[in-house]
Amino acid sequence: MSESNGISRRRFIQGTGLAGLAAAMPGVWMGNLAHASDLRVGFIYVGSRDDYGYNQSHASGARAIRDMSGVTVLQEENVSENVAVERTMESMINLDDVNLIFATSFGYYDPHVTRIAERYPDTVFRHCGGLWEESDPENAGSYFGYIDECQYLNGVIAGHMTRSKRLGFIAAREIPQVLRNINAFTMGARSVDPEIQTRVLYTGDWHLPTREAEATNGLADQNVDVITCHVDSPMVIAEQCESRGVYFCGYHASQADLAPERYLTGAEWNWEVPYRRMVEAVLAGETPEHFLRGGLAEGFVRLSPYGPAVTDGARRNADEIKEKMEGGEFVIFRGPLKDNQGNTVIAEGESHEQRDTWLERMDWLVEGVRN
Template sequence: MTLSSARRTPTRRHVTSLLAGAAIAGLALSACTSATESDAGAGESSSGAAPGEGATTVGFIAVGPQDDFGYNQAVHDGIRAVAETHPDLEILEAYNIPENDQAVEALQTMVDQGATVLFATSFGHLDAAQQVAEANPDVAVLHQGGLIDDTSPENLGTYYGTVYEPVYLAGIAAGAATETGVLGFVYGYPVPQVVANINAFTLGAQSVNPDVETIAVSTTSWCDPATQADRAASLISQGADVLTQHQDCTKTIIEAAEAAGVYSVGFHADASELAPQGWLAGSEWDWTELYPSIIDTVVDGDFIGSEYDANYRGGAANGNSPFVPSTLGASVTPETKALIDAAQTELESGWTPFTGPIMGQDGATPVIPEGTALTSDDADQMDYFVAGVTGNLAG
């Protein structure tokens, strides 16, 4: 993966956080050696420098534990890459930070300890990121996955990947493997990126098995192993012979599928070692190039007006996606691999799985008309399920 300097024109859109969050409370900062009080208020920059310019300390907050075998572990791996590429930077880390006012407190604590670059890495941290950016104009604040517009603080940017693309590819593997025609999808909350993933997975499966059904069920949590196990068992009892998920911690569902003798499709991390028999495919985060690139841009004083000072999305077409396909399982046939490779080539050419006509859940009403192809910004606002998905947006 090569980070190119040529990007689409940044755009800003604002999305209010949809999540209240119910993560474990607690703030554990590491590598804290400085304690510079931030006296910049909600007005003008106090230094005259660009936000984060010349930064010596950077802070990261995550909604879950660093060893969740999923989303937050990938964040942790990205932070380790920053430590290797920027050995002179002091790095502050805080895990298990809920998506509420505790996130504001955690981020502001890092500012008070000298951080002038902040990463808020969960969808529900967007409100906190906006508040802290407004209160600290000298600080560059980056949010993982949100959308902002011109009403947002100038020193706030978002970044993410077109996550639905590798999920579509994994759907092809699932559609080719299922014998019952029923796929199970366990998700946390019906936020746009999750909805887009459920739809893309279904569309990928339908590209090889038009009659496939995806049963989508919510846990109303990013990580609740007991509820995940319950949802997995329920899906299997309904005939699902492939299970996938959009959960932060992924181990429970992968292991439940393996124990039941059904296939699994991973998310956030390569969990193939947990399912030697049933692993089909998956998608995983690789922040090891994007985090350092963002930090370089900020430290050099080039954040304002850069691709990262907006809604940056890396994807297959620009070759810079931080979300990539995982290892294919041994049971994936050469024919299915060829279909996946062909679809990957299409994605790299600029094609999107959200190209109309695509029908809504009723199978009759177009949600994406013929001749329309959604952009990544469009997908980041998706609030409907496509035909073939059983479930509702309330979970």
């Protein structure tokens, strides 16, 4: 049975109340699946797998492990961050014999993943971005990438390319991961010119194309000449930037073909690396790391190729910093550092390395950010 058929069958059962029938008639529903592979892996997405963004980046990682020997991949898209994800996880376990679940959206973890993990101790659960703690179920865990490194480099490029000294950041929600990206982008830009400011607009949710278009045009009307974002699908933002003559730094995946003249570079995920690592651990009968993180050095994230408009000076500056990041010689969050209210958040002489979980609880914006 193909992945798409697995999805259709599961939704049909959920929608018609035939879960009991499916369990009672394995020859009809599960006969071809029971011995298909040694490991059955389920991926759950909050949006569409072809969104030019967050969900597409995870689906690319799923495709990579689908080709691994002994692995079958099942996927469910457009699953909301509420009890719907609990139903999807239970369906994958009970109907599809899934052994390993990757729940990819921020709002899935607490209480949904932790609750289902307690009910199904023999299933391995890994969540993207959750802050796993020892008090959480042993069969749960989290993984993420230090994409703020690429957002810092986005900012360096933006700092070289802006003429108005006004940058824009379109964000979905005020959560630590988003704030960390806003801060890194702004700090990268202000390392080029400390007079640069970043104007932030929040849309309120991960995928609201109309609000994203309005935010892009609103920033362009304010003479913002470089925009980046943290929303699930940057498609509309990239297209609007191209039409308005505003430079764009991408996010999640490459949107270069949507803005061929105005795309500068982008912060991309490379989920294939952590997914292979975790799947290989389970195949070997081992427990995947409960707190898996990596950045440029580990190959978890990458920078999009530079667009045609990027100057030689901007490329050299970004490449030099990127090389230091890859060598573990560059710390983004180091003091002295103030927030945009004038408070010292990192004292002089102090620094926070990427694996410091203090950064994953970030609730402030750096100097230079206007929201």
